[in-house]
Amino acid sequence: QVQLVQSGGEEKKPGASVKVSCKASGYTFSSYGISWVRQAPGQGLEWMGWISTYNGNTNSAQKFQDRLTMTTDTSTSTVYMELRSLKSDDTAIYYCARDVVVAGIPVYWGQGTLVLVSS
Amino acid sequence: QTVVTQEPSFSVSPGGTVTLTCDLSSGSVSTNYYPTWYQQTPGQAPRTLIYSTNTRSSGVPDRFSGSILGNKAALTITGAQADDEADYYCVLYIDGDTLVFGGGTRLTVL
Numbered sequence: 656q657v658q659l660v661q662s663g664g665e666e667k668k669p670g671a672s673v674k675v676s677c678k679a680s681g682y683t684f685s686s687y688g689i690s691w692v693r694q695a696p697g698q699g700l701e702w703m704g705w706i707s708t709y710n711g712n713t714n715s716a717q718k719f720q721d722r723l724t725m726t727t728d729t730s731t732s733t734v735y736m737e738l739r740s741l742k743s744d745d746t747a748i749y750y751c752a753r754d755v756v757v758a759g760i761p762v763y764w765g766q767g768t769l770v771l772v773s774s
Numbered sequence: 775q776t777v778v779t780q781e782p783s784f785s786v787s788p789g790g791t792v793t794l795t796c797d798l799s800s801g802s803v804s805t806n807y808y809p810t811w812y813q814q815t816p817g818q819a820p821r822t823l824i825y826s827t828n829t830r831s832s833g834v835p836d837r838f839s840g841s842i843l844g845n846k847a848a849l850t851i852t853g854a855q856a857d858d859e860a861d862y863y864c865v866l867y868i869d870g871d872t873l874v875f876g877g878g879t880r881l882t883v884l
Contacts, residue, residue, distance in 0.1 A: 692820075699863060699875060699878045702865070702872075702874065755825060756825065757826065760825060760865065761865075762822045762831060764820055767819050
């Protein structure tokens with residue numbers, strides 16, 4: 656079955672960077688893309704961006720374009736999300752999610768990774 | 775900027791039927807937006823209920839259904855149960871490369 660297992664929670668200082676991993680299993684890795692979605696405490700879901708695991712192409716929401724990097728390692732079936740210049744309002748649970756039919760629309764979800772940004 | 779709007783809250787009686795909607799600030803929602811619906815309970819990752827307008831995700835009971843109603847995407851829950859009490863989110867695929875989530879609907883079953 657499809658499984659997405661994310662790395663553990665992180666605590667960072669403002670201005671630092673965080674890199675979250677998402678290891679996929681149970682399907683052909685390069686056949687489906689991965690989106691990143693975050694959820695601040697008590698808030699709704701926010702789409703950050705998407706990466707093709709086939710060729711590494713990315714799309715991202717405009718608000719993240721200058722500090723978000725998504726990469727893929729086909730040898731380990733792992734996708735990475737790095738967010739730079741962290742601010743306190745980047746405190747959130749970060750989810751990776753695999754698409755099914757249309758590139759980017761999440762259907763299968765990871766368990767989430769809490770990133771806490773605090774001085 | 776595109777805004778996707780959902781009802782902030784809704785309430786349904788056990789056994790009742792409720793329809794949640796997903797509206798687009800810039801026009802009508804169609805199947806071209808591949809509306810997708812998620813259920814989230816506290817402390818859990820989202821669970822996909824419906825994708826591409828009306829395709830139920832694996833394991834989702836058939837009392838959950840998706841459609842286009844008028845100019846909005848809709849999620850209908852028929853025969854609501856206590857464990858349907860949750861937050862429900864829709865997402866739309868905009869301009870071929872961007873996703874926008876709605877703000878979510880908190881559903882109460884009482």
